[in-house]
Amino acid sequence: MLPLVCNLPMICLLLSMTVGILTALVRNGRRAFFLTAALLVAVTAASAAVLVYTWNTGESFTYTLGLYPTPVGIELRAGVLEGLLATCFPVVMLLSILGGYRDICQDVPAGKQSYYFLMLDLLLATLLGLIYTNDLFTAFVFLEVSTIAGSCIILSRETGETILASIRYIIFSTLGSGVFLLGLAILYQCTGHLHMDTLHTMIQLHQRRGEYLLPLMMSFGLLLAGLAFRSALFPFHGWLPGSRGSSTTASSALLSSLFLKGFAVMTLKVILRVFSLESAAEYRITDMLFLLGLVGMVFGSVRALMQKDAKRMAAYSTVAQMGYVYLGIGLGSAVGIAAAVYHILVHAFTKAMLFTSIGALSGTAHHSKRWADLRGSGRARPLAGAAFTLAALSLCGVPVLAGFGGKYVLSAAAFGVPGRTAVTLAVLVVSALLNALYFLPAVINIWSPSERVETVPRDGCYGVSALCFLGCNLVLGVGFVPLTRLIETGISMF
Numbered sequence: 001m002l003p004l005v006c007n008l009p010m011i012c013l014l015l016s017m018t019v020g021i022l023t024a025l026v027r028n029g030r031r032a033f034f035l036t037a038a039l040l041v042a043v044t045a046a047s048a049a050v051l052v053y054t055w056n057t058g059e060s061f062t063y064t065l066g067l068y069p070t071p072v073g074i075e076l077r078a079g080v081l082e083g084l085l086a087t088c089f090p091v092v093m094l095l096s097i098l099g100g101y102r103d104i105c106q107d108v109p110a111g112k113q114s115y116y117f118l119m120l121d122l123l124l125a126t127l128l129g130l131i132y133t134n135d136l137f138t139a140f141v142f143l144e145v146s147t148i149a150g151s152c153i154i155l156s157r158e159t160g161e162t163i164l165a166s167i168r169y170i171i172f173s174t175l176g177s178g179v180f181l182l183g184l185a186i187l188y189q190c191t192g193h194l195h196m197d198t199l200h201t202m203i204q205l206h207q208r209r210g211e212y213l214l215p216l217m218m219s220f221g222l223l224l225a226g227l228a229f230r231s232a233l234f235p236f237h238g239w240l241p242g243s244r245g246s247s248t249t250a251s252s253a254l255l256s257s258l259f260l261k262g263f264a265v266m267t268l269k270v271i272l273r274v275f276s277l278e279s280a281a282e283y284r285i286t287d288m289l290f291l292l293g294l295v296g297m298v299f300g301s302v303r304a305l306m307q308k309d310a311k312r313m314a315a316y317s318t319v320a321q322m323g324y325v326y327l328g329i330g331l332g333s334a335v336g337i338a339a340a341v342y343h344i345l346v347h348a349f350t351k352a353m354l355f356t357s358i359g360a361l362s363g364t365a366h367h368s369k370r371w372a373d374l375r376g377s378g379r380a381r382p383l384a385g386a387a388f389t390l391a392a393l394s395l396c397g398v399p400v401l402a403g404f405g406g407k408y409v410l411s412a413a414a415f416g417v418p419g420r421t422a423v424t425l426a427v428l429v430v431s432a433l434l435n436a437l438y439f440l441p442a443v444i445n446i447w448s449p450s451e452r453v454e455t456v457p458r459d460g461c462y463g464v465s466a467l468c469f470l471g472c473n474l475v476l477g478v479g480f481v482p483l484t485r486l487i488e489t490g491i492s493m494f
Contacts (some may be wrong), residue, residue, distance in 0.1 A: 001047050002061070004383030006053075006061050006063055006491075007402075008049060009128070010065065011046065012128055012280065015042065015077075016121050017121070017125050019039040020118045020121030020122050021118075021321070023036060023118045024114055024115055024118045025114075026114055028114060029113025029396070032114040032116075032118070033101065034112060035117070036121055037098075040090040040124070041094070043124065043128070044087055044091055047086035047087040050082070050083040050165035051084055052083075055080050055256075055489070059079075060077060060078060060082075060493045061077070061078055062075050062077045062134060074135060074138055076194065076433065077134040077196075078132055078133060079490055079493035079494070080486060080493055081487060081491060081493065082091060082131050082232060082490070084345075084487065085345075087259055087342075088129050089128075089131075089348065090124065091472070092258055092348045093348055095352065095353075095465045096250050096356060098357075098461045098462070098464055098465040099352075099356030099462050099469075100248060100251075101248065103248050103249040103250075104250055108156045108248065111413055114255060116153070119152040119156070120423075123153065123258075124493075125146050126146040126478070127258060127262045128403070128413070130142050130143075132188060132300045134197070135194045135195045136199070136223075136270075139266055139269075140181060140184060143180060143226075143421060144177060146262065147174070150169060150173065150255065151169055151173075152252045153247070153255065156402045157251070170177075173230060175229055176236075180225075180226025181223050181230065182222050183218070183220070183221070183223035184214050184219075185223075187219040187223070189215070190202075190215050191206070194473060199274050200275070200276070203216060203274070203275060203279070203329070203467070204407065208356050217283045220279065220283055220285060222269060222271045224267060224271075227266055228267075229271070231260045231322060234300065234319060234322075234323060236317045237296070237300070241257055248359075249356060249359025252283065252311055252315075252355045253351070253356050253359075256315065256352070256355060257348045257350075257352035258348055258352075260322060261344050263298075264322070264325050264326075264340075264344055266324075267329065268329065268337065272337070277332055277334075277337075281332050286330050291328070292326060293327030294324070295323070295325045296320060296322060298320075299320070299399075300317060300319030300320030304319075304438050305437055306436075307404070308356045309338070309370055309371070310369045310371060310442070311369045312369075313356055313438060313442070317435070318351060320435075321351065321395070322347075324347070324410060324431075325347070326340070327340075327410065331413055331416075331424070333413065333416045335412070335413040336410075337491055338488045339409040339412070339484070341487045341490075342405065345476060346405060347404040350402050350473060354381060354388065354391040354467070355473075356465055357385075357388035360459065360466075361377040361384050364377040375446070379446075384462070386466075388446060389446075390473060391469075393443075395433070396432060396439055400474065401413040401473055402473045405477050405478075405480030407428055407432065408480065410424070411424070411428060416469070431456070
């Protein structure tokens with residue numbers, strides 16, 4: 001009989017769905033908020049227990065749902081890496097909701113706030129499902145659920161801009177899901193299975209025999225292309241700026257910091273658990289991801305430099321940051337994968353802090369997000385100004401902050417890959433300079449004297465969120481060496 005801790009991944013999934021139903025039934029935004037906050041605390045604690053258990057035992061474990069064993073039945077799998085991600089993601093979600101709670105009350109109609117929190121609970125269930133699932137069809141189901149949750153979260157603020165952004169998002173999501181499903185169908189036709197461990201065994205067998213080589217290569221490419229659509233990897237990022245720029249603060253923070261990360265995690269699973277790094281190198285998959293990551297880093301930063309709206313600038317910055325993640329994957333080494341995972345955590349905490357601080361600063365300018373209107377907003381809200389400043393400096397790579405750790409780990413990983421060291425370091429330097437070119441003027445702008453800003457009431461929820469984000473950012477910036485080792489341990493369990 002499995003220990004109780006081995007049931008926690010399934011309990012967290014069920015709890016997320018159950019609480020989602022309850023939040024819709026209470027029909028009260030404040031109560032729905034407290035239910036969701038309690039859920040996030042409980043999931044964080046349970047996931048931390050999974051992390052500690054797998055770290056102490058040195059082994060991953062699986063949980064089979066229902067009476068049908070694998071490869072027919074559905075199975076969840078948890079190790080150190082899954083436990084770490086499932087612990088960090090709810091923390092980011094909770095702090096993002098706290099940081100944007102005042103805007104939720106203002107932007108979302110009172111009668112629909114409980115449904116908004118229902119979608120957030122559904123988003124949590126989606127992230128947990130993508131982290132823990134051990135078969136590709138269940139992953140596809142969660143991809144479809146994420147489309148529903150994502151579009152509703154964007155539409156929570158009822159404006160013409162959000163409607164257009166939601167339609168654009170649904171189009172891109174449908175394309176991504178369709179491409180992923182096509183790859184899934186080809187893979188099933190070749191192997192007869194969708195369970196990840198069994199798929200890996202069958203694919204290795206077919207490759208040794210020289211069978212189905214072209215269909216396998218096509219399925220590999222289609223699966224990753226579908227996930228690239230969903231994770232806004234360049235050039236599939238077209239839906240991202242509008243959805244982030246027009247949504248309420250909490251939605252922008254969550255969609256940028258967490259929503260994309262579930263698909264990046266699924267990309268890692270497809271490469272490491274279904275196929276292999278060797279297969280990815282043989283099919284030139286890593287070369288393509290490396291190239292797209294490099295271009296995305298520069299393109300996203302250049303586009304961010306051209307924006308006059310704070311949220312759109314942060315959204316294009318996300319395109320660049322996803323380039324960092326795929327650059328690490330494209331290095332094609334275990335160290336590069338670890339660097340990519342570490343940057344997932346860095347970006348999750350830092351970008352959520354950035355968006356929530358933009359939301360708080362905009363309260364001093366009639367909720368305008370234009371830089372011209374935000375001049376002096378940091379003086380009116382010093383804590384929000386400090387949070388924005390540190391988040392911006394972190395993304396620029398200033399030492400002791402999280403972004404520096406992400407860039408350092410990627411640079412160190414590049415030294416172990418012949419032929420890619422020089423170009424990786426060069427583009428990292430260019431990207432850091434571009435980050436400084438659009439973030440530093442923004443920081444100067446919010447601290448410049450201005451008579452146009454308004455005094456706003458204190459926001460205790462945002463204060464707690466900002467202080468916690470600042471602490472997490474410093475922990476990531478100082479402790480990147482032990483955290484990277486923890487991630488490498490988790491990858492070795494894959």
